[in-house]
Amino acid sequence: MDKALVMLSGGLDSATCLYWARERFDVSAITFNYFGRLENERSATAKLAEAVGVKVIEIDVPFVKEAADVDGGKFAGPDKKWAAYVPARNMMFYSIAAHHAEYFGAKWIVGGHNLHDASLFKDASKEYIGKLNALFREACLACDGKPYQILLPLADMDRVGVLRLAQELNVPLAFTWSCHSDGDRHCGLCYSCRQRLEAFGAIGVPDPAFER
Secondary structure: OOEEEEEOOOOHHHHHHHHHHHOOOEEEEEEEEEOOOOHHHHHHHHHHHHHHOOOEEEEEEOOOOOHHHOHHHOOOOOOHHHHHOOOOHHHHHHHHHHHHHHHHOOOEEEOOOOHHHHHHOHHHOHHHHHHHHHHHHHHOOOOOOOOOEEEOOOOOOOHHHHHHHHHHOOOOHHHOOOOOOOOOOOOOOOHHHHHHHHHHHHHOOOOHHHOO
16 A cells, blocks of 8 residues: 555544545654644544554654744734634645655545635645645655655535544544644634534534534
8 A cells, every 4th residue: 555644633624634645545644743832633533543553654743833932913904713824834745745655655635625715715625735745746856756645635615524534534533633722622712613513513413523
């Protein structure tokens, strides 16, 4: 089987990608510990990886900060959904993943961006990722003419579509973490929680992450 490196954050999208990839590839995962990363995210990442028995490469990037954590959050602006914005986030993270993929011998780097992500952040779009893939094709010297490429299995799905796929793949959704707060449970109030609850409501099932 081809080797694949899954970008695993601990959220619903990346968890779905992990379970999607393990049916197709010899999988490892990579995760990034940026400034202020919630312990619940790290715990979710570890639980998901343990559930499928994959190795996780942890990368510490303390200089990477979300807009809410810079100069009192002035870069985030009044719209709360921009609080998680990081300049050049995907250029940095995919470049680091590519570095490991080349030494690891991985053919694929799997990312969990969906239609909603691409509508907010251009560096999560298929067009942007296509440009990164073009650069990887030029730069990979140890790939024997077969450079690693980024795959986006969720790129044409909305959140409801991702959730339906997660159910089909039997993703342990109770392990996942989406909330921007670091409490014992999802707050249900932040932007990510509301998006998640709307998706579960659309398919008429309770979100197990809110029941633990």
